[in-house]
Amino acid sequence: MSQKKKIVVAVTGASGAIYAKLLLDNLLKLSDQIEKVGVVMSDNAKEVWRFELGDSSYDNYPFTFYPKMDFNAPFASGSAKFDTMIIAPCSMGTLGRIAHGISNDLISRAADVILKERRKLIAVVRDTPFSLVHINNLKAVTEAGGIICPANPSFYSLPKTIEELAQTVIDRVIDLAGLEQQSYRWNDLP
Numbered sequence: 249m250s251q252k253k254k255i256v257v258a259v260t261g262a263s264g265a266i267y268a269k270l271l272l273d274n275l276l277k278l279s280d281q282i283e284k285v286g287v288v289m290s291d292n293a294k295e296v297w298r299f300e301l302g303d304s305s306y307d308n309y310p311f312t313f314y315p316k317m318d319f320n321a322p323f324a325s326g327s328a329k330f331d332t333m334i335i336a337p338c339s340m341g342t343l344g345r346i347a348h349g350i351s352n353d354l355i356s357r358a359a360d361v362i363l364k365e366r367r368k369l370i371a372v373v374r375d376t377p378f379s380l381v382h383i384n385n386l387k388a389v390t391e392a393g394g395i396i397c398p399a400n401p402s403f404y405s406l407p408k409t410i411e412e413l414a415q416t417v418i419d420r421v422i423d424l425a426g427l428e429q430q431s432y433r434w435n436d437l438p
């Protein structure tokens with residue numbers, strides 16, 4: 249097993265707070281592979297979480313949460329050596345700020361740092377349909393080295409609940425982050 253990971257999780261105000269919740273739940277379970285998780289939420293992320301999930305349970309996670317304008321957070325600098333940043337869900341607003349290097353809050357600054365340090369940025373973008381502005385921003389972030397992992401669930405594992413459906417996205421995110429986990433694998437027979 250490679251070194252334990254230092255991970256930034258950013259939650260923004262796109263629909264799909266369930267993705268953020270499942271991601272945080274999964275990271276808790278994988279704590280033996282992780283040195284540190286820092287979390288930052290936008291204002292709208294909290295609002296959407298309360299609206300879609302009906303609670304403020306983001307307050308209950310034992311990770312360190314940083315205010316969205318806290319540029320003293322370690323991952324606001326490359327020197328802190330966070331390996332991976334996962335933005336789930338990622339709004340088109342946040343995507344646009346990252347695509348254009350507008351580091352005016354901790355989320356866009358942390359993403360800017362991850363890209364400049366050539367580390368791993370995973371953006372679980374959510375909106376539909378896409379405008380050409382969105383498509384150009386998706387392209388720009390990809391060209392800068394980021395991974396766009398759209399919040400598009402898959403159905404071939406025959407999920408029975410909304411949670412199972414959303415987990416199909418988070419399974420891919422966990423794989424992309426280089427964490428080892430048990431999950432459904434197509435035609436992977438014993």
Ligand SMILES: Cc1cc2nc3c(=O)[nH]c(=O)nc-3n(C[C@H](O)[C@H](O)[C@H](O)COP(=O)(O)O)c2cc1C
Binds near residue numbers: 291338375
């Ligand atoms: C209930 C709700 C759902 C939203 N869903 C989306 C969405 O799916 N995608 C998106 O890009 N913005 C969505 N928005 C709008 C963003 O929250 C808004 O553009 C915000 O300014 C994004 O900023 P942030 O990335 O800092 O959270 C939604 C807003 C609300 C209130």
